[in-house]
Amino acid sequence: MDSLAVQITEKIDVLINTKFPPAVKDKLDELEKTTKYKKAHIVGAVILIPVLLILALLGASRLIINLLGFAYPALQSFKAIDSKDSKTDTQWLSYWIIYGSFSIIEHAFVYVINAIMYFPIFKMGFLIWCYHPSTQGATTVYEKVLAPYVVPHLMSKVEHSD
Template identity: 40%
Template structure:
């Protein structure tokens, strides 16, 4: 692990060598530029996590990265990664719905966004299979239990929506006929 960190820091140093301002920063502070940039990144991350940017940071982690990896999964020939990201989105959706109902309470919890961020990383990181564990151990049973009820309500909603659209287009057509006469 330490060797990987050193390798990444050396790659960062080579990339930072392109920018003369980084050399000036290193000379004035006597801090290697790669450490200065990493430190600044950690400070920005902490600022976002513990300030008004915490919600934004959670949305980036919860939406942006999984959306990108979902895109990659869709485009890959492997179907197992498709399932992994579908499970992520099901779990994330349920989490978001629950969060909406209890949001008044959640925002009083100190470091809520730090916990939320850790949870989202747990859900989305492929090596941990957090979303799959939550789905298999909780959500799958709940969804299977209420599947026929939900399907019946969805069918009724579709029928109501179709009737409303038909009604609206019939009313619109009558209005057009009256305007022409």
Template identity: 35%
Template sequence: MDKFEQALAKVDGFIAQYPSVTQYEKLKELEEKTGHSKVYFFVGALSLILSLIYVTGGMKLASDLVGFLYPAYMSFKALEGGKTVDGDATQWMTYWVIFSFMMLLESTFPLARTVRFFHLIKIGVIIWLYHPQTSGAQVIYSSVVRPNVQKFAGAKKTE
């Protein structure tokens, strides 16, 4: 099996794993009617959506969507079910505090956006914040936010 076929198999596994998000049944119907792989339709639709996002809102919109869509979905799951695969409600609340602060800084210091590849860097930082293997939001909260807020709030430091 060559690399292209391996990539197709991975995408096929992904769309089968999340049937409600990827509209798996509709993709299967298209595959049966046309004889072309459902993976091609999925990749084509995804490419079209990403192109429209880029054309209409640019990288700012793309980075804001990366920072909002998945975390909002996981926050909803955490609120509805108590625990999620990637952590609990506390992890997502921590993410939203850090993300909100980041957005505030971005709007307060617009010159930051003049940095080359700012939005690509922002996307990387956002993914680092919420990715379960890195939990960057927890790192920033415990090392920067919590100690400084405790100084002003007068709370005792607990570990």
């Protein structure tokens, strides 16, 4: 899956080198040196951020939040399937439990949630915290909440049903 990101970055680099005016290329080179971000990532952000803002202003904030909560985690989940590391499995399985729980809660309590003024921003921030590689919040939620409080009750229900 990383190869897809690399391919996209390479295509943007080709576009920058062949289609952009020299003054823009020079400015991108300067930005790349000062920010330590690749030129392709800078161009992608310059295009993507205004598009997301326009969509948000047009009322598509739920779509944006769901895309932010789905796209990167889905990509990482595909990578985790091929991985032998059980920590990545815990991270992404926990994330999808949290993501699914949000979906169920949102549908069940739609009127209450719509009354909570900053709920979409909270949800977006929480989901990003859950999946961001530096925080791995989903693993924290699993270790601090799910494993000690939820899993034992679910396992006792499963054992009683067998």
